[in-house]
Amino acid sequence: MTRSTESRIDHPEWQYLDLMRQIWTQGDERMDRTGVGTRAVFGAQLRFDLSQGRVPLLSTKRVYWKTATREFLWFLTGDTNIRSLCAQGVEIWTDWPLDRYRRETGEAISRADFSARIVADAAFAAQWGDLGPVYGKQWVDWPVYEPAGQDGAGGNLYRRRAQGVNQVAELVDGLRRNPGSRRHIVEGWNVAELDAMALPPCHKTYQFHVAGNRLSCVLYQRSCDVVLGLPFNLWGAALFVHMLAQQCDLEPGELVWMGGDTHLYLNHADLIEAQLQREPSGDPRLVIARRPESIFDYAIEDFAVEGYHPQGHLAAPVAV
Incomplete structure (x- = not known):
């Protein structure tokens, strides 16, 4: 057995590279919202073991995980x-x-x-x-409207409650009190507010599942830029699991990522071809330095990654 063959059997990153290759060679090519054009498949799945600090950090290009972490912590503030x-x-x-x-x-x-x-x-x-009510606003302050009497014509009036639903806080509470529930969900797709968002949520639905003492997550992503978005999305979802597990006295289990429109932009051709020539390696692990009082109290300094030795940076333009 060659080293390359062993790598293909053992390393979870081959799932990502195989998906990229499938899209690039077999995907449906069409024009998209940005005018750049994509090749896409519909319906994809990746699975990653998160036990013992494991994280799906790509090694075939550098993923700036601290940047992705800062973004995730920003989501948790509800800032827009x-x-x-x-x-x-x-x-x-x-x-x-x-x-x-x-x-x-x-x-x-x-x-x-x-x-x-x-x-x-x-x-x-x-x-x-x-940016409008994107991601974190929906996660920690989903709007709630309450009856506020009637207007002169007898129609019902409603006013927005000062504080909406904090889905993340309710998730933590639910995992602690009722781990067997099938309702451990954080949802970003607020139909009533999509038009007010700079970009409707791509990684839209997170569902969590407890089996024994292991916490797992399914992330459904309606639209996925495999080159630029997916590496950050995988990291963010894995980070979410690790933080929740720590807060709820559970062990990280598995991340299951599911993609709807899963695509590669045509102007990323050079990066795609270069990355597909590389082989994954390494076994990065996340280390969380402390356990804050709540999931909203983590800071960037609380996180470190050991054993991450990525290959060279590959740059690609963002399609807006």
């Missing part, structure tokens, strides 16, 4: 403005507000200058940096 992200050097969400700013003002500002102005000018950030 990019200002705090930009202040940390995280530019994952900058392109959407930047695109809107350029369209509406006609100013050909650079991304770096736009981001710097967002950080320096609170009023500018309030006007141009908000």
